[in-house]
Amino acid sequence: xxxxxxxxxxxxxxxxxxxxxxxxxxxxxxxxxxxxxxxxxxxxxxxxxxxxxxxxxxxxxxxxxxxxxxxxxxxxxxxxxxxxxxxxxxxxxxxxxxxxxxxxxxxxxxxxxxxxxxxxx
Numbered sequence: 530x531x532x533x534x535x536x537x538x539x540x541x542x543x544x545x546x547x548x549x550x551x552x553x554x555x556x557x558x559x560x561x562x563x564x565x566x567x568x569x570x571x572x573x574x575x576x577x578x579x580x581x582x583x584x585x586x587x588x589x590x591x592x593x594x595x596x597x598x599x600x601x602x603x604x605x606x607x608x609x610x611x612x613x614x615x616x617x618x619x620x621x622x623x624x625x626x627x628x629x630x631x632x633x634x635x636x637x638x639x640x641x642x643x644x645x646x647x648x649x650x
Contacts, residue, residue, distance in 0.1 A: 536583065539587050544588040545588070550574075550575065554577055557614070560577040560584070562575055579603065594643075595641040602647055606648065608646055608648035615636060633648070
């Protein structure tokens, strides 16, 4: 009996904000949307493919997303280009505490979810 790997992580956005969520996650970040099973489509939200893992974007109201340190961290190439791209889209970059072997920064998505980008150095 063992845990093999992480299959997916879920974040939430406000109910009815799927179009804005897709614009940010699919257009700005370039993550491909994948088909949700028919049995879950009525719940709203959408799913993304990130390498060999998934991020499920669910919908939920009444959550103060800016009040938590919970986050997803994405391993990226060319972190400086990502910094510039996000800033060009009006995203405020927050410098993270240094971690040996990583260049990193954080930001909040348009819904307040904390996101980290890291690049191995």
